[in-house]
Amino acid sequence: MELHENLEEEPNFLVEFDSSVSGAFQSHLKLYKIRRKVSISPCSDLSLWAVLPQTAAEGLAKPLLEKGGRPVVLTPDPRAACMGWRLIIQKEDVAQDVVPTAQVRSAKDYHKHRYQKGIPEGVKDLPPGVALPLESNLTFMNGVSFTKGCYIGQELTARTQHMGVIRKRLFPIRFSAPVTAEGISAGATVLTESGKQAGKYRAGEDDVGIALLQSEKIKVPLYIKTSQGHQVNIIPSVPDWWPKANK
Missing domain, CATH: 2.40.30.160 (Elongation Factor Tu (Ef-tu); domain 3)
Structure with a gap:
């Protein structure tokens, strides 16, 4: 996902990938940057959350944010509406501080949800x-x-x-x-x-x-x-x- 808001800013992009192959993935990207002045590095200060919908209609609606809550990114999951939204926040923050209606669940619950929907990942x-x-x-x-x-x-x-x-x-x-x-x-x-x-x-x-x-x-x-x-x-x-x- 693209982060810069105007052409005068230095372009920045966030790329989501499987953390188990972090080293191999970064090496693969560097292989194709050729002589471009591109810096590739992991964002260890950020954490990724999935805001999953309880109903089909909920999957399309933008989650209600806490007043003053400032996510780095809140965007619809590009794969399917049934996967809700992708939320990226600072690592020290908690998802409920940004999306107050959210209930923090386990990674296992997330994987069960996407398997039920037939969504592969990683x-x-x-x-x-x-x-x-x-x-x-x-x-x-x-x-x-x-x-x-x-x-x-x-x-x-x-x-x-x-x-x-x-x-x-x-x-x-x-x-x-x-x-x-x-x-x-x-x-x-x-x-x-x-x-x-x-x-x-x-x-x-x-x-x-x-x-x-x-x-x-x-x-x-x-x-x-x-x-x-x-x-x-x-x-x-x-x-x-x-x-x-x-x-």
Whole structure:
């Protein structure tokens, strides 16, 4: 997101990324700055919060700010309205001091919410070199441009979009029983009743998660095996925020 307000100011941008790959991400950006006088550094003095909506209408409404509360950034989550707003404040501040109606919840609650909505995030859900933009529904989340100049992977992405055939997608799934005790390995195979492969499990929290599945098989009974070899049924769903043509 762009921070400067007029052309006379030095341009500044905030880029959100997975903190587990901070070093690799900064090195990747520096690789492409060439000889430009660009400074790249983490903002250790800031903290990021998600202001999640309780209802669909609430997701579109700007959160009520505390009088005198001054967030660094308060902007709609660009991925989908169901993800509410992104709030960036000084690290020493508390979200409730800025958005008084907010209830501070855990990171686990946040991840469960986005898995229920089918929103992938970070290298766990979108493993580098494995996840493809269109299969990951990034076109639905303002994550792919078909008008800008060249970028790595543009040819494959544009060709797939032009053909209009995307056989696999990331779908939100619900387990028939919580699997936290035994766990399911990332990349575990999703199978049909007859034992045919239907896709791969990506990640989850408690009884919800996301999996890359063949679209034609999401309505048939599916199951996955836990790390202990036990069978757990899964129920995929189509998110209500997807474009109607893709439901």
